Amino acid sequence: MRTLIKNAQVVLPGSINHVSVLIDGDKIADIDAPIQTTADETIDATGLYLIPGVIDDQVHFREPGLTHKEDLLHATRACAKGGVTTFLEMPNTKPATVTQKLLHEKLDLASRRSLVNYGFYLGATPHNILELKQAHRTPGIKIFIGSSTGDLLVDEQIALERIFSETTLPITAHCEDEATVRENAARLKGTSDVADHSRIRDHQAAVIATRRALDLAFRHKHRFHVLHVSTGEEAKLLMDHRRLITAEVCPHHLFFNVDDYVRLGTLIQMNPSLKNAADNAQLWQALLDGHIQVVATDHAPHTLIEKQQPYPLSPSGLPAVENSLALMLNCVHQGKCKLEQVVHWMCDAPARVWDIVGKGRIAVGYDADLVLVDLERRAVIRNEEQQTKCGWSPWHGEELTGWPVRTWVLGHEVFREGRFDESQPGREAIFDHARGGYWATA
Ligand code: DOR
Numbered sequence: 001m002r003t004l005i006k007n008a009q010v011v012l013p014g015s016i017n018h019v020s021v022l023i024d025g026d027k028i029a030d031i032d033a034p035i036q037t038t039a040d041e042t043i044d045a046t047g048l049y050l051i052p053g054v055i056d057d058q059v060h061f062r063e064p065g066l067t068h069k070e071d072l073l074h075a076t077r078a079c080a081k082g083g084v085t086t087f088l089e090m091p092n093t094k095p096a097t098v099t100q101k102l103l104h105e106k107l108d109l110a111s112r113r114s115l116v117n118y119g120f121y122l123g124a125t126p127h128n129i130l131e132l133k134q135a136h137r138t139p140g141i142k143i144f145i146g147s148s149t150g151d152l153l154v155d156e157q158i159a160l161e162r163i164f165s166e167t168t169l170p171i172t173a174h175c176e177d178e179a180t181v182r183e184n185a186a187r188l189k190g191t192s193d194v195a196d197h198s199r200i201r202d203h204q205a206a207v208i209a210t211r212r213a214l215d216l217a218f219r220h221k222h223r224f225h226v227l228h229v230s231t232g233e234e235a236k237l238l239m240d241h242r243r244l245i246t247a248e249v250c251p252h253h254l255f256f257n258v259d260d261y262v263r264l265g266t267l268i269q270m271n272p273s274l275k276n277a278a279d280n281a282q283l284w285q286a287l288l289d290g291h292i293q294v295v296a297t298d299h300a301p302h303t304l305i306e307k308q309q310p311y312p313l314s315p316s317g318l319p320a321v322e323n324s325l326a327l328m329l330n331c332v333h334q335g336k337c338k339l340e341q342v343v344h345w346m347c348d349a350p351a352r353v354w355d356i357v358g359k360g361r362i363a364v365g366y367d368a369d370l371v372l373v374d375l376e377r378r379a380v381i382r383n384e385e386q387q388t389k390c391g392w393s394p395w396h397g398e399e400l401t402g403w404p405v406r407t408w409v410l411g412h413e414v415f416r417e418g419r420f421d422e423s424q425p426g427r428e429a430i431f432d433h434a435r436g437g438y439w440a441t442a
Contacts, residue, residue: 001025001040001411004033008045008372011052011343013361021050023368026410031364043406045372051343052362053085053116053369053407054325055350057139058227058248059299060149060317061087063109065094067389070301070319072113074389076426078299078322079116080415081387083404085369086116086359086429087321088139088350091123092150098123099131103138107428116409117369117426119354121172123152126159132167139354139431140169140225145209146176148271149300149317153178160212164220170354170437171217172225175209175234176201176272194269194311195261201273203231210234217244223437225353228253228298230272232282238291243439246353248294249283251320251327252394256280266307266314267394270300287345288337293438294353295345297324301390319388323381323395329373329402339375352438357430368411377403 003023010019012031022030022037030037056079062070079087089106091097097106103122110118121142122135132141143163147153154160155178164171184200210226214237217224226247229235238247256268257277268274286292300317307314320327328342351360358367381395407415412424435441 002029002038003411004037004039004042005045005050005370005372006042008048008050010050010362011339013348013363016049016340021362021370023370023408023411026368028362028364028366028368031362047376048372048374048405049339050362051339051371051373052347052360053371053409054083054346055086055088055356055360056084056296056299056321056324057088057294057350057354058090058250058296059087059321060090060092060301061299062093062301063113064106069303069306070389072110073115074387075299075321076115077420078319078387080407080409080420081404082322083325083371083373083407084116084321085371085407085409086118086356088119088121088354088429091121091142092144092148092152096123096150096152097121098125098128098152100135103135107137111425111428114426115414115420115422117359117429119429119431124154124163125152126154126156129162129166132163132169135169137428137431138169141167141171143171143173145173145213146178146181146205148174149315160216164216164222169433170223170225172227173213174227174271175206175213177205177208177212180205180208191312192310194266194314195258197269197311198258198273198275201271203233203275206231206272207233207237210237214245218242228272229283229286229292230275230279232279235282235286235291238286241291246294246438247292248296249287249292250296250298251324252318254280254283255327256394264394266309266311267392268318269311269314269316270298270318271316284336288341293345293349295324295328296350297321301388303390304392318394319386319390319392322387323393323400325371325373326400326403327395329375330400332375333401349438352441355432355435355437357432359429368408370408371404372406373402374405375402377401377405379403
């Protein structure tokens, strides 16, 4: 099947050009194709922008084991609608992905159920170093250096030293200091005020754990990616990245802060917790300045019934994969950043951080994972329209300008203006770690 997309403004590496893009099978076959080029389908994309598909490097899709909250079909419909063509999923499913066997079972499941491309992290435990050393077909190792949903936790120094010194895959981590969190929780014992979530999982908890992880990475010269940075102070630590460290920020840490608990309560309870308006501003600046390279969601759905339990029974996490691109396009509309920057943070940078082959850019020979976006379209996020199985969004009622309208995964149009074509599954992403990550590639 050959598809010719004409008349779009195409976000290419380094420039936005008014050129055609020819898809042949699953690849981008030509850019600015000769006028006489023919195709099975020709699309007039006048007024729209064509961008590479978004790669979300931190999601929790809950399959296997927690499928009452989310499953691969609903989650990847949400991806297709949101312009996300590849996801990398975290290991805190049930069972947790802590062996090669369980990793391969997840890959097998996704090959049948996922509408978009996929990869799965291997989770670290204090005792699975052999699995971590042998792992392949994975973007890398995930460590919970502070506990969150599930029971994955590695916070003993000896175990962390071994993981950083003996393994070779890139490492990523949830950084909140367990001792600080426990101490704060003991002090605030008995609270039912969700605002205390940000006092229990406070600035210090995040900063101490990130500092500790950076120290491990620097001493062992191990590639390391800091997940969901939530404080301005961590962003300052990242300025001294020494070409080994990359980092990510999530929309909720950019756009919500502790003042929003009054309005949204436990819906915006997540780990790391929300911080202050000053942190929002500092995180945004760190993104603009290149100290944080990636925007990803930490899509972590729980049912509304679960979320509406009184704090602290309410679980942490919120869904976002469906709206993350639109939230960032809305920032383009507001003049806070440029479309090219959004494409860098959400497409090219994650491909480079995780050494993903053939993705993240519109270039000849790259996979035809593509999204048409309408920068003028205004629409309100509505719970009733969410594809995620949990069926709600913390941004319900918010109007955004700038939306994805059509999505191709490997040349197959999986989403078009509210309709899905589920006839073709996505494919396993290929990781070539010999590339050396973000700083080694341009
Ligand atoms: O709030 C969170 N929820 N943070 C995490 O790191 C995990 C996630 C979940 O899986 O629910």
